[in-house]
Amino acid sequence: MSCRRKFIDKVMIFVPWLCVVVTVIPLISILGYLIYKGSQTLNVAFITQLPKPVGESGGGMANSIMGTGIVVGLAGIFGIPIGVLAGVYLAEFGKHTKLGWIVRFLADVLQGVPSIVIGIVAYTVVVVPMGNFSAYAGAVALAMMLIPFLTRTTEEAILTVPEDIKEAGLALGQPYWRIILGIVLRSARGPILTGIMLAIARIAGETAPLLFTALNNRFWHRGLNGPISTLTVQIYSYAIAPFNDWNAQAWSGALVLILLVTLLNILVRTVARSRYIERS
Amino acid sequence: MHQLPSKGKGATPSALSRSKMHETLLVGSVPDRVFKFVTATAAVVVLGLVSMIVFQLTTKSWESITRYGLAFITSDMWDPVFHEYGALPFIFGTVASSIIGLLIAVPASLGVAIFLSELAQKRIRRPVTFLVEVLASIPSVIYGLWGVFVLIPLIRSVQPFIQTRLGFLPFFQGPPFGYSLFTAGVILAIMIIPTITSLSRDALNAVPNHQREASLALGATRWETIWNVVLPYNKSGIIGAIMLGLGRALGETMAVTMVIGNQPEISMSIFMPAQTMASLIANEFNEATEAIHLSALIEIGFLLFLVTLTLNIIAKLLMIRVRGKGAHR
Numbered sequence: 253m254s255c256r257r258k259f260i261d262k263v264m265i266f267v268p269w270l271c272v273v274v275t276v277i278p279l280i281s282i283l284g285y286l287i288y289k290g291s292q293t294l295n296v297a298f299i300t301q302l303p304k305p306v307g308e309s310g311g312g313m314a315n316s317i318m319g320t321g322i323v324v325g326l327a328g329i330f331g332i333p334i335g336v337l338a339g340v341y342l343a344e345f346g347k348h349t350k351l352g353w354i355v356r357f358l359a360d361v362l363q364g365v366p367s368i369v370i371g372i373v374a375y376t377v378v379v380v381p382m383g384n385f386s387a388y389a390g391a392v393a394l395a396m397m398l399i400p401f402l403t404r405t406t407e408e409a410i411l412t413v414p415e416d417i418k419e420a421g422l423a424l425g426q427p428y429w430r431i432i433l434g435i436v437l438r439s440a441r442g443p444i445l446t447g448i449m450l451a452i453a454r455i456a457g458e459t460a461p462l463l464f465t466a467l468n469n470r471f472w473h474r475g476l477n478g479p480i481s482t483l484t485v486q487i488y489s490y491a492i493a494p495f496n497d498w499n500a501q502a503w504s505g506a507l508v509l510i511l512l513v514t515l516l517n518i519l520v521r522t523v524a525r526s527r528y529i530e531r532s
Numbered sequence: 533m534h535q536l537p538s539k540g541k542g543a544t545p546s547a548l549s550r551s552k553m554h555e556t557l558l559v560g561s562v563p564d565r566v567f568k569f570v571t572a573t574a575a576v577v578v579l580g581l582v583s584m585i586v587f588q589l590t591t592k593s594w595e596s597i598t599r600y601g602l603a604f605i606t607s608d609m610w611d612p613v614f615h616e617y618g619a620l621p622f623i624f625g626t627v628a629s630s631i632i633g634l635l636i637a638v639p640a641s642l643g644v645a646i647f648l649s650e651l652a653q654k655r656i657r658r659p660v661t662f663l664v665e666v667l668a669s670i671p672s673v674i675y676g677l678w679g680v681f682v683l684i685p686l687i688r689s690v691q692p693f694i695q696t697r698l699g700f701l702p703f704f705q706g707p708p709f710g711y712s713l714f715t716a717g718v719i720l721a722i723m724i725i726p727t728i729t730s731l732s733r734d735a736l737n738a739v740p741n742h743q744r745e746a747s748l749a750l751g752a753t754r755w756e757t758i759w760n761v762v763l764p765y766n767k768s769g770i771i772g773a774i775m776l777g778l779g780r781a782l783g784e785t786m787a788v789t790m791v792i793g794n795q796p797e798i799s800m801s802i803f804m805p806a807q808t809m810a811s812l813i814a815n816e817f818n819e820a821t822e823a824i825h826l827s828a829l830i831e832i833g834f835l836l837f838l839v840t841l842t843l844n845i846i847a848k849l850l851m852i853r854v855r856g857k858g859a860h861r
Binding site for chain 2: 257260279281282286341342354355359361368369370427453457463467484492510513
């Protein structure tokens with residue numbers, strides 16, 4: 253083997269290593285700054301108090317943290333049943349049907365729709381008819397992002413359940429719906445739960461679809477049919493504001509957000525590892 | 533004779549007919565039919581959502597579509613006061629920032645993907661995969677925040693360096709604003725690296741081992757094997773991964789809005805501020821009081837929808853080959 257080829261090989265094999273380092277640097281920088289800057293103004297007041305008026309320091313994002321919980325929770329209530337049931341349809345009834353093929357395809361399409369476009373549609377179908385920005389509108393927008401993801405993960409989860417188990421149920425004379433609910437969904441509950449938590453973590457970090465649906469609110473929300481603050485929108489408005497106080501609080505808000513998202517992700521990992529690893 | 537379903541590779545056709553048999557034989561009683569109906573309804577909701585998006589975007593932007601026609605995408609005047617709406621600066625901003633993003637992200641992602649599927653030992657593969665996943669799970673508003681307070685100051689200080697070397701080219705001129713196409717491109721690159729990495733790693737994993745072995749047996753070096761055999765073998769999968777990354781970049785809103793400067797200008801230099809379609813919507817939607825303004829903004833959203841839709845469909849067709857195996861690793 254010529255020296256030149258050997259040399260090129262040595263050099264080029266090194267390049268992917270370099271790519272890994274280059275990719276990891278921004279990650280470390282982001283996480284480092286989040287912890288460093290975020291922890292400076294993070295205190296008990298930050299998670300228990302309302303924002304202070306402009307000019308006064310202190311205060312917190314309690315309303316936004318709660319708002320994120322409410323909007324994401326509502327989105328879950330709207331979206332999880334539909335997503336899971338549609339996934340059941342795809343895996344159990346829609347394997348070879350035209351409807352199954354179309355829905356599978358459209359679920360993938362829907363996952364690729366930019367979130368800001370989802371926000372526009374939620375605005376035209378919820379905000380305009382109801383006449384005001386609301387937690388409902390934000391939840392509808394987030395549910396539209398949650399449903400296709402959950403449909404596909406549920407389908408894939410169910411497809412890992414062996415046919416033999418189903419046949420065992422059939423042999424016991426169980427009706428088909430009981431087999432699906434009692435056996436199939438039960439065996440696939442690990443991956444489905446993982447999918448639900450991943451989906452929740454993902455929509456909790458969404459900002460664009462909430463900008464003109466849930467809007468924002470500097471106070472506690474008054475009912476679900478009114479504007480509500482969310483952590484992401486609040487971080488955005490504080491980050492681009494010209495006040496140092498607010499910028500600092502944006503970092504703390506971001507730290508809280510990333511902690512929530514990471515917590516969900518860790519939960520997913522432990523759930524997925526501990527109990528359901530042998531299967532599939 | 534009735535054949536028992538055999539285990540192993542031959543089981544696929546009989547497994548198919550088995551599941552079909554379950555469906556046809558067993559969905560008979562009333563509760564079963566009700567259950568099937570309920571799940572089918574949920575599936576139809578997914579179909580309904582997509583139809584609703586298309587319907588809403590078309591009807592709500594119809595006023596703007598009929599009034600401006602093709603001029604909407606060829607005109608560069610965007611003036612809500614005089615009801616002049618031309619989307620060209622935003623199309624430019626979207627395309628330019630995404631291309632910059634791809635130029636950075638594609639080599640980096642392919643490098644990481646090659647590392648993960650070809651070079652790394654199991655021990656180090658896992659933490660790297662984990663880090664890439666963490667990168668994917670960071671919300672875009674946090675990327676924006678980091679962009680505003682960390683990346684922009686950095687680029688402001690680096691820019692003069694680049695300009696002393698390459699400043700004679702029109703692409704690198706302009707004062708160091710920090711808020712620029714380039715900053716947006718860098719942020720987009722970081723955001724789409726996880727997407728392209730994980731999908732192209734799947735594509736590389738799907739390359740059968742005998743291909744590598746054959747190449748090595750012919751005396752090729754490791755790098756020659758990767759470059760001449762492994763990468764070309766699943767080209768369509770890798771291109772599909774890049775297109776999905778591009779789709780994400782085009783539609784990305786928050787991080788870009790925060791760092792691109794939001795000026796509807798078309799300039800040669802990557803260091804000048806610009807504005808994308810998504811960031812325009814994010815900025816103006818709440819302030820659009822007149823129907824035609826709103827309609828024009830929704831048309832921008834519609835265009836964005838159509839472009840990402842096309843990209844996703846092409847990517848999906850390209851990646852069908854990858855899906856078969858290697859997708860779960």
